[in-house]
Amino acid sequence: MNLVTPGIGLIFWTTIVFLLLLFLLSKYAWKPILSAIKTREKGIEDALAAAENAKKEMQELKSANEAILAEARAERDAMLKEARDTKDSIINEAKTKATKEAERIMTSTREQIANEKNAAIAELKNQVATLSIEIAEKILKSELSSDEKQKALVSNLMKDVNLN
Amino acid sequence: MLSKINIFKHNKVALYAIFVWFSFSSLSVMASEPQEMEPTTAEQHAPGHGAEADGEKSVDITKVAFEHILDSHSWHLWGEGHDAVAIPLPVIIYSNTNGLKIFSSAKFEHGHASYEGYSLEEEHIVSENPAETIYDFSITKNVAQMLISMLVLFMIFISIANAYKKQGVTTAPKGKQSFFEPLILFVRDDIAKNNIGGHNYERFVPYLLTVFFLILINNVFGMLPIGANLTGNIAFTMALSVVTLIVTNVNGNGHYWHHIFMPPAPKALWLILIPIEIVGIFTKPFALMIRLFANMTAGHIIIISLVGLIFVFKTVVASVVAVPFALFIDVLECLVAVLQAYIFTMLTALFIGTACADHNGDGVHNEDDEKLETAHH
Structure with a gap:
């Protein structure tokens, strides 16, 4: 077998072995290996993309959270303000109501007092009149109890009267 | 210090010597085959260098080299000549007169014997019949x-x-x-x-x-x-x-x-x-x-x-x-x-x-x- 003369036997066997290797390795080794590697590469790529997405989403979520928080804070402030206003208005209303009521009570009390006073005065007047009449009756009775007295009286009255 | 260095040197030299001796012995045994195959060359050397004839033998490096790089019908492991340890491989030949023939390369006895009219000459299978063309598909x-x-x-x-x-x-x-x-x-x-x-x-x-x-x-x-x-x-x-x-x-x-x-x-x-x-x-x-x-x-x-x-x-x-x-x-x-x-x-x-x-x-x-x-x- 010469160095640069290709032997037909080895060419024949090389071709057979190579084709056999190509066919069997392609089917049972390269195909599963390459597809597995590809799947893994795709998996890594997807995972990286997913991580990036998650990061972005996280960022978005964070800003959304902040917005919500700010909103909530504003709402709380508004609620507090409203509550304070309501409280103030309630207090004021109550105050006015109370003042009015007090005034009303005072007025009615004053009226009542005035009425009572008037009634009392009227009664007093009546009593004074009755007493005066009684006193006058008694005095008259005593003055006109005897004839001398009636005569004295008439004389007395007669003295005052100037017969003109 | 000195002795240490000496020991170190001795070890190195010893290892070196062993290595060289191994390669020397294996190659010299290899060299024996060409001499057996070509007795004329060996004889030419032998009379001039009588002392070399039994110990050292001349080596045809070109032949050894080509034996190593070329294909062979048997898988040679070690040893040479009659001590050679080689795995005989199947010979598959197709000839235009005898058709397909399959037999072991051991039948050739390292090129010393012919089998069914075929013999091995420098790893080429040749037929005694000059009209026969051989296609060698052997498992070399x-x-x-x-x-x-x-x-x-x-x-x-x-x-x-x-x-x-x-x-x-x-x-x-x-x-x-x-x-x-x-x-x-x-x-x-x-x-x-x-x-x-x-x-x-x-x-x-x-x-x-x-x-x-x-x-x-x-x-x-x-x-x-x-x-x-x-x-x-x-x-x-x-x-x-x-x-x-x-x-x-x-x-x-x-x-x-x-x-x-x-x-x-x-x-x-x-x-x-x-x-x-x-x-x-x-x-x-x-x-x-x-x-x-x-x-x-x-x-x-x-x-x-x-x-x-x-x-x-x-x-x-x-x-x-x-x-x-x-x-x-x-x-x-x-x-x-x-x-x-x-x-x-x-x-x-x-x-x-x-x-x-x-x-x-x-x-x-x-x-x-x-x-x-x-x-x-």
Whole structure:
């Protein structure tokens, strides 16, 4: 077998072995290996993309959270303000109501007092009149109890009267 | 201090001596065969150097070297002549008169005997009948190594494929997987994707992987002490190159053929250019064939020549130069084994890439062609 003369036997066997290797390795080794590697590469790529997405989403979520928080804070402030206003208005209303009521009570009390006073005065007047009449009756009775007295009286009255 | 250094030196020298002695004894035994086969040369030497005849024998380094790099009908392990330990391999021959014949190469008794009219002359099977033409399809040493490497490749890669199937792609590769995955990715990304490109490179990845690993494993096996020089055999590289030639041209697109039969040049030059382009189809795989064969063979010849220096000069002193140089070349061969597998695969991918590149693809080569074409029109 010469160095640069290709032997037909080895060419024949090389071709057979190579084709056999190509066919069997392609089917049972390269195909599963390459597809597995590809799947893994795709998996890594997807995972990286997913991580990036998650990061972005996280960022978005964070800003959304902040917005919500700010909103909530504003709402709380508004609620507090409203509550304070309501409280103030309630207090004021109550105050006015109370003042009015007090005034009303005072007025009615004053009226009542005035009425009572008037009634009392009227009664007093009546009593004074009755007493005066009684006193006058008694005095008259005593003055006109005897004839001398009636005569004295008439004389007395007669003295005052100037017969003109 | 001094004694320590001395001991150290002695150890080194002793190791060195043992190493040299081993290589010397093995090669000198090897050398005995040529003498038995060619008694005339031995006799010519014998009378002049009587003392050498029983101890040291002259060595035909060229013959030894060629025995190492060429194919053989038996797998020689060690020893020489009648002490040789070799595995006889099956001989399969087809002759125009006797048809198919299968028998063991042991029948030839290392070329000393003939069997059924056939005899072995320098590893060629010759018939006593001059009218008989023999086609030798024997399982030679190279074929046997190729079959072994095929089984090894099956075992490695099918077990790796099973590991991927079993563990899925969620776990990190381990063991064999982690060693071979970078190589597979290298072939896919740096060889196939870079040189073929486009979207159809994936079709060629299994082919390129098979070529790469078949050459790589046989380059490595060829470097083992009893390994066969398969990748340094021109028949092997020729078969692979022919496959590359077929794959390249079967996948050649319109642009590729247009470039060959209607080159982008003035019509007057077509008479010269078309034959050149047609020859170019064959020179590319031819260069592939020669490159791998020559690189691997040259490496083996250099190593055996360096070791052979010791026997040519017939002095152990030569080993001071020969052994370190042989070691250096051996280490270099490790690099070459990987490099040549890479180059063969890479050039195959490059040829396929130029043959099936998209007409409006991303290759610079195509853009240049189009510019030339428009200039021509």
